[in-house]
Amino acid sequence: MTRRPSRWGLVACVAVVVSVLTGCAQKDDGVDKTxxxxQAKHQTQAVTQQIIDLVPSDFVALSKVRPKGILLACSPTSxxxxxxATLTVQSDPDFTKILTDIQTAFTADPAYTTIMDTDYYGDPVLTIHDKAGSQxxxxxxTRGATLDVMSSSPCFLTPDGMQPSDSY
Incomplete structure (x- = not known):
């Protein structure tokens, strides 16, 4: 059995870079000061749950939203x-159809834009952005065993006592 390397690290890095370069750039100075x-965590997790809810339940063996995330730098002060979240799948789902259905649902809402692409292995990748700067x-x-949702919020001012790489 040939085992493909985990793409989590690569996709997470891409998500962070894209978020910093696109999401934070949507405000005049890249930061939502309010x-x-x-709020950032709650709003981001709420949309993550919407995405999960769009996956047909007969393909989901287990759904787990990570209760904590990590703080990443947008700028020296934000x-x-x-x-x-990770959905463990069953019954050999058609990931392209599932992601296309999710894309259709979000494209119907003018608050979101979507991009469908494929990764290095030819697997579908759906990116969803909102006007606030979330992604x-x-x-x-994991060779099609899971469907992962990686998310990032808009940039916000760094709370007192917090710094990049903190878990929250």
């Missing part, structure tokens, strides 16, 4: 909250 860390990347992982 957004709190709790952070983004990055989190995610979600949805793709199969």
């Amino acid at each position: 957004l709190t860390i709790d 952070l983004t909250w990055s989190g995610g 979600w990347i949805v793709s199969p992982m």
